[in-house]
Amino acid sequence: MKTKAVLTALLLAATMTAARAADTIKIGGLLETSGPLASLGQPGLDGAMLAVEQINAKGGIAGKKLELDNVNTEGDNTKSVTAVKRLLGQGDVVALVGPMNSGSSYAIIDTVQGASMPMISNGGSRGIVLPPQDKKWIFLSPLTDVLVQSVMMADMKKRGIKKIALLNADSPFGTSGRDQLVKNAGSFGLTIVAQESYANSDKDMTPQLTKIRSAAPDAVVIWATGPGQAIAVKNYRQLGLDALLYMSHAANDFNFLRLAGASADDILIPSSKIYVIDSLPDSDPQKTVLKSFVHDYEAKYGKPPATFAGNGYDAVNMIAEAIRTAGTDRAKIRDAIEGLKDHVGVTAVYAYGPDDHFGAKADSVVLLTVKDGKFALAR
Template identity: 65%
Template sequence: MRQLLIACFACALLGAPAVQAQTLKIGGLLETSGSVASLGQPGLEGAELAVEQINKAGGINGKKLELVNINSESDNTQTVSAVKRLTGQSDILALVGPMNTGSSYAVIDMVQRAGIAMVSNGGSRGIVLPVEKKKWIFLAPLTDTLVQKVMLEDMKKKGIERIALLNSDSAFGTSGREQLETQAADYGVKIDIQQTFGNNDKDMTPQLTNIRSKDVQAIVVWSTGPAQAVAVRNIRQLGLDVPVYLSHAANDYNFLRLAGESSNGVLIPSSKLYVTDSLAEDDPQKPVIERFVADYTSRYKRPPATFAGNGYDATMLIAEAIKAAGPDRKAIRDAIEAIQNHVGVTGIYSYSADDHFGILPSSVEMLVVKDGQFTLGN
């Protein structure tokens, strides 16, 4: 007995209980209050649903999975503080990153120094670039570059050559502007005028009045949250009768609610979440999305937003890596990077040492709003 007690004490000093623990813990940085709560709350719900499904199926290698989420309040400083708290706990194996692009940028260096993998839910390509300097950072959502390729291809098919860009001054909006400026010419599209607004602005009439003077063939609005609805309502009020393209952040029921009838006709490059019934029977994502929608609706009594799919996928990706690598932070990072053809709600994921975006182009569909509903575009 004396030898056993000595051995147990020695193991405690060496941190062995973390290895022997019957619960595997991952950290969450999902915002349930503040300006990005409309993204973070469904993201947390999706992550919690993933944990519930995993545990009902027997856990990971026989151990329960637990998500420890800290509400960052949509604030970069609070997110940094949350990362410090989570990474300071040796039994936190990986992080489900914030929905807020700016907060994702704010914690990259700290996550790198801590040596813990983070699957971010921010929508900017720059979060994981350059990969050689951000080896511990991965993305789960659609990226601005990927969805813009689908959007620009749609413009090309429709003969649209001159556009206006209206973007927010947030990290997401700025990144979207940079990516669109980089690749528009490849599709024969020219940005005739670019205007910026504050992400919390309640009126974009001055910027849109400037755009109206240019007689462009389409308008692109790149932002998150309620500002997208404000911009679309202002566009309709000014009688700008041209196609309106929004970022993938608009594939959200909150946008439809806030924009009302003004949303009809807008075009959104999106995941397949809202158009599952229209997908081909052999689409590999169809059964995954159908199960997700059914389980989410049963638990939360409402249909899921696209951001719930992001949180769900990020958690499932980490769980797959833990299953393959065990409770070791570095091994988990390596295992995420090795994931191939993981079928998720938002997309099909294949990572590599050179690609931490993950989602394959086949995961994106062009949607159009008809009668207040998301539908597949023509």
């Protein structure tokens, strides 16, 4: 009798699991909730889960609940490959929300492509999706290095800056930003008079910044992610450099403000609009979406969202929109993402195409500064 009861229970559990699976659409996540990039990945996951919750509260997609299964990659390339293979092995995952770490995104490209799995990555390097003909299954949700640099360098040109110096992290994000800056600076009338780099494990960038100081630039750009960028800014102030200091869009993060402290005041950062909603005109197409997102995020998590939360939120919502349009066939989801036009998100207004897997439009970017430890529009 006990054996029969056990078999009955197992059969019932299997039946319930199958029924639950039939009523669920599963997407996979590869967001870093521990490790050096947890300050990016955890907000990204929080934003993604908020999107899932809101979608399900409105009835899901065609009556089915959306489920996000996130595997923590820890910002590690090898673990990212293992994580994506685990998600692909489940068989019922129809799309992926990719890592915040550009390096991890690069590491899994071949696996994702080989599986014909649509993925919206949260890495900020253009190379993740270039050329789109060879990476047809992969899209980006963040603002890219070239996009934000165009806003940054336009500001330099307006200020009459001619000579710039660059300090970048020796990481895929840092080197991609360096390469694009070197490539495009001349078109804004800028000359790079010094270029230095540092390892992510470095605890002092004084030697590199001392060399930069000797080049007498009009402005300095620090292009990095993680704690190293705060160390670099502190070293910059300690050395008494008085050239204007620009940061990458990875610095538009509360954790950076906490680590850099007063040293962050007066820096300039190209960014999404999430920190300056009240300064936006009512005609801005993102204003209503941003206000609603911030309100709902604070209600759920009890704190304001970092910009990276918007990346995860946008990625899930765009995947959901593609599923509503195309169903759960992976190839059709990919085509539907590529066909998205004028999707108003938190990070940007998006429009993809066969030759554009970046999505984010230029007018989604603003230039911020820091005043008394808070983000504000630069004037």
